[in-house]
Amino acid sequence: MFSATVLWLLLAPAAVSAAPLTALTDCLTSSAVPQLLTTNSKYALAIKPFNLRLPFTPAAVAQPTTVAQVQAAIACGVAQNFTVTPKSGGHSYASHGLGGENGHLMVDMKYWTNVTVDSSTQIATIGVGSRLGNVAQALYSQGGRAISHGTCPGVGIGGHVAGGGYGYISHTQGLAMDNLVGAQMVLANGTVATLSATENPDLFWAIRGAGASFGIITYYKFQTFAAPNSNIVYSYNIQFTAANYLALQNYANTTMPAEMNMRMFITSGGLQLEGIYYGSQSAFQAAISPILSQVGNPYGSTSTMGWIQGLSNYAYMSLTTPIDYDIFSKSLMTVAVTPAAAAAFVAYYQNTARTVSRDWYLIIDLHGGPTSAISKVPMDSTSYAHRNALFKYEFYDRVDSGSYPSTGFSFLNGWVASLVNARKKRGQKADGCKVPTTTFGMYINYADSSLTADQAHNSYWLTHYARLSAIKKSVDPNQVFSNPQAINSK
Numbered sequence: 001m002f003s004a005t006v007l008w009l010l011l012a013p014a015a016v017s018a019a020p021l022t023a024l025t026d027c028l029t030s031s032a033v034p035q036l037l038t039t040n041s042k043y044a045l046a047i048k049p050f051n052l053r054l055p056f057t058p059a060a061v062a063q064p065t066t067v068a069q070v071q072a073a074i075a076c077g078v079a080q081n082f083t084v085t086p087k088s089g090g091h092s093y094a095s096h097g098l099g100g101e102n103g104h105l106m107v108d109m110k111y112w113t114n115v116t117v118d119s120s121t122q123i124a125t126i127g128v129g130s131r132l133g134n135v136a137q138a139l140y141s142q143g144g145r146a147i148s149h150g151t152c153p154g155v156g157i158g159g160h161v162a163g164g165g166y167g168y169i170s171h172t173q174g175l176a177m178d179n180l181v182g183a184q185m186v187l188a189n190g191t192v193a194t195l196s197a198t199e200n201p202d203l204f205w206a207i208r209g210a211g212a213s214f215g216i217i218t219y220y221k222f223q224t225f226a227a228p229n230s231n232i233v234y235s236y237n238i239q240f241t242a243a244n245y246l247a248l249q250n251y252a253n254t255t256m257p258a259e260m261n262m263r264m265f266i267t268s269g270g271l272q273l274e275g276i277y278y279g280s281q282s283a284f285q286a287a288i289s290p291i292l293s294q295v296g297n298p299y300g301s302t303s304t305m306g307w308i309q310g311l312s313n314y315a316y317m318s319l320t321t322p323i324d325y326d327i328f329s330k331s332l333m334t335v336a337v338t339p340a341a342a343a344a345f346v347a348y349y350q351n352t353a354r355t356v357s358r359d360w361y362l363i364i365d366l367h368g369g370p371t372s373a374i375s376k377v378p379m380d381s382t383s384y385a386h387r388n389a390l391f392k393y394e395f396y397d398r399v400d401s402g403s404y405p406s407t408g409f410s411f412l413n414g415w416v417a418s419l420v421n422a423r424k425k426r427g428q429k430a431d432g433c434k435v436p437t438t439t440f441g442m443y444i445n446y447a448d449s450s451l452t453a454d455q456a457h458n459s460y461w462l463t464h465y466a467r468l469s470a471i472k473k474s475v476d477p478n479q480v481f482s483n484p485q486a487i488n489s490k
Contacts, residue, residue, distance in 0.1 A: 027076035089156020094447035100483035128158030133319030162211025182221035209383030213487035236300030331446035
C-alpha cells in the first residue's frame with residue numbers, strides 16, 4: 001500500500017523535455033522577464049519547499065518586478081502550454097507555491113514587498129511578496145496601524161489572505177481578508193484587473209477564500225485600524241478532557257466577548273489555554289473568570305504587552321525569521337461537537353496521540369460564535385465558507401531532521417476520523433450549542449496533501465465551490481492557473 005507522499009508524487013507530471021523548456025526560457029528572456037536558471041546559486045533556495053516532504057521542481061522560475069513582466073511571464077506560459085503558478089512566501093503545506101506537482105512555470109513574487117499606508121484614508125497598499133512579520137512592523141511604523149493577520153512571521157501575505165488569514169486578533173477584527181478593500185490581479189489573458197466591491201465584484205468575492213486559482217495578485221489594499229495599546233497576553237494550563245472541551249465550545253457560542261482571542265494549544269504534555277485580550281486588565285479578569293471556573297480554576301500567567309511585543313510573543317521567534325520542516329498537516333472546522341464526539345476525540349488523544357514521540361501539536365482556535373467578527377460577516381459575502389464554525393483545528397506533525405515516516409499519516413488521519421465518525425445523530429443537540437447546519441469543513445491555508453481534488457473542493461469551500469468554478473470558467477477556462485487542489489473550470 002502506497003503512502004500519501006508516494007501517491008502524490010506518482011501523480012505529478014514527469015520532468016519537462018528539453019525543447020519546450022528551452023522555448024519557455026527563451027520566451028522569458030526575449031520578453032525581459034527576470035528568471036532564475038538552474039545554474040544560478042539562488043535557484044535551489046527559490047524552489048526549496050517549506051514542507052520538505054513535498055519537493056517539486058518547476059519548469060522555470062520567473063521573478064518579475066513590474067506588472068508588465070507579470071503579464072509577459074503569463075503570456076510565455078500560455079504560449080508554451082505550461083501551467084502557471086504564483087508563489088508568495090512559499091509556506092503552503094502542500095507546496096502549492098511550487099505548483100503542487102512538477103513542471104509548472106513558477107512566478108515568484110518575492111520582490112513585491114512594498115507596504116505603504118495612505119495617511120488620509122489609512123488604507124495600506126501591500127505587495128503580495130511581503131511577509132507577515134515585516135508587514136506588522138511596517139504598518140506599525142506608519143502611524144501605529146495594523147491589520148488582522150496570522151502569527152507566523154515568515155508567511156507571505158499573498159497566499160495567507162487568499163485563503164482567509166486567521167490570526168490572534170481575528171475574533172475581534174475578522175480575518176485578514178475581511179480587512180481587504182481592493183486588489184490588483186493579472187488574469188490568464190494578460191488583462192490587469194482592479195478588484196473591489198464595485199469593480200469586478202465576482203472576482204473580489206472569489207479571491208477572499210480561494211484567490212490562488214484565478215490569476216496573479218500583485219498587491220492588496222487593506223483598511224487598517226489603530227493597533228491596540230493594551231494587549232493582555234495570557235496562558236493557563238488545563239486538562240484536556242471532554243468536559244473542558246465542551247465548556248470552551250459553549251463559551252465560544254455564548255459569553256466569550258469580542259475582545260477575547262483564545263486557543264487551545266495541545267501537545268503530548270497537556271493543554272495550554274492561551275491568547276490575547278484587547279482591553280484593560282480589569283475587563284479581562286471579568287471576561288476570563290467564568291470560563292476558568294468551569295475548567296478547574298487552573299494556574300496561569302498574564303502580562304500586558306504592546307502590539308508588536310504581543311505578536312512576537314506568539315511568533316516564538318524573530319518577526320523576520322523563515323523556517324521549514326518535514327511535516328504532515330490536517331485541519332478541521334466544526335460548528336458544534338456532541339458530547340459523544342468530544343469523548344471520542346479526547347480518548348484518541350489519551351490513548352494514541354500521547355504515545356507518538358514526534359514533535360506534533362494540535363491548535364484549536366475559538367474561531368466563531370455570536371460575538372466573533374468572523375461570524376458577523378454574512379456567510380455568502382466571501383468565498384470563505386466557514387463563517388459559522390465555532391472551532392478551527394490545525395493538526396501538525398513534524399520531524400525536525402530526517403524524513404517524515406510513511407507510517408505517520410494514519411496518526412492525524414485517525415485523530416480527525418475520531419471526531420468525524422462520531423458526528424451527531426439526527427436530531428441530537430451538541431452540548432450548549434445549536435444543531436450544526438453544515439458538514440465538517442477544512443481550512444485551505446492548512447492544505448492537506450492527502451486529499452483528492454474532489455475532497456479538497458468539498459472540504460475547503462463547501463457550498464461555495466459551484467460559484468467559484470463558474471467564476472473560474474469565465475476568467476480562466478483553460479486552467480492556466482492550477483494545482484492539484486485548485487478551483488477548476490469543469
